[in-house]
Amino acid sequence: MAYNVAIEAEAVSFRYPAGTLALERLDLRIMEGEKVGIIGPNGAGKSTLLTLLNGLRLPEGHLEIFGKAVSDKKNIKEIRRLAGLVFQNPDDQLFMTEVFDDVAFGPRNQGLEESEVEQRVNEALQILNSRELYNSSTIHISFGQKKLIAIAGVLAMKPELIALDEPSGNLDAFHRRKLIDWMNISRQTIVVTSHDLDFLWDTCTRIILLNKGMVVADGQPDTILKNKTLLLQNQLELPLRFQV
């Protein structure tokens, strides 16, 4: 497998219209096929970073996704095809009233045939073991189930890069395990933010620690997730499995 650059960020900053500086001169390079966990305290800029990867927000500085500059409006459509984003709150992400339609929304926008769309929806729900939700209403299911459907909606698009914002939140142990298993066998580039450090330990090959919009540490899970002092300094704590 050729390892090309999936994400290239040089001096990337982002400020919200209200004035809050969410990211400050961030330099980052993520290779194709890498599974990167982004950690940090609340308000560190983790979710903001993910929205930049999908082109939802335009940053200052230079950001490229698979060699395509986010700042170039001509690239936005292609970037959204390449990079799928799962929102932190599934209530924000699900907008169709039926599960099938919501998961099928992305593939339909890609202009696929209806038979192909149906196959993609089936596959995505199968990965998360949620086939029973196929005909359900997106309004009358639990928050955890909504989370699964939100993830399935992005998986069905088969993007090259998947950005997951707190994917394990509200999932039961069974579905959390399913998600971990899928992430471990997936060949896509995955960037995931989470406070569930055990989940990141099980899935990621690299950890980036953000605080106040800046990279504090970047390295293998072994060096960051076992560093108690570093984690405590950034309002985090060791994963549960190391807290004996």
Added chain:
Amino acid sequence: MNLNRETIFRLNKFDPRAQFFAGVLTAVSVLYLQPLEKADRLYYLLLLIVLWSLARAQLIFIFKDILRVYPMLLFITFHLPFQKLGGFEIFGQVGPFTLYREGLWQFLAVHFKAFFLLNISFALSRSLSYKQIIALLNNWRTPHWAIAIYFYLQRMLQVFNLEAIRVKLALRARNLRLRRAASRHAAGNFLLMYLLRVWERSGRSSEAMVSRGFTGRFPIVYKLNWCFADTIFFLCTVLLTAGFWLWRIM
């Protein structure tokens, strides 16, 4: 089994074009062909708009009884005790129950047809799903931006509904009593927060659509398929609505 829901579900099987024309015919019949006074006509028009909007917004948690077909009777006749039935001169003065009942029968005798047709019209509006409406708009070559605006509005109404349920639960959980001034103040804050949250969530919905490749052209997959049953349904509606009218002029 809920009879009304079941009926609405069956109506949903008809082609949206048949349902739409049936809705228009009943509305025209109610508003123009019935023996109504001008004031009543306005009243029915407002009622029709309110019911259609509520049906589309699915604000069932507030009006769950009203939004059924039959208890609409109560809603339609709600204004009667406040009218000058039985010689009451002061607006808002409520008369004895016997007068109300008398007025109700009088009202039904005159307005039965309109009431009946309103029910049908309401059920039709409720039964048309947003996918059918989008397919219908597409069939009429409506521009894609207009379809997208319709979908956003539909979603916004849905968010209004969902957020209202949450706010209601939050108010209950904090045991707010509107009799207390402090509670009224808190309820006012809740209302403001409610509107802000609706605004914020609607914005995020559009972000979610855009992030999954939405560029303004809504993917339409619902296929319109006019069949024999639709023709029968349409003819029945024409006969029913025009029949009342013919009965009147005869």
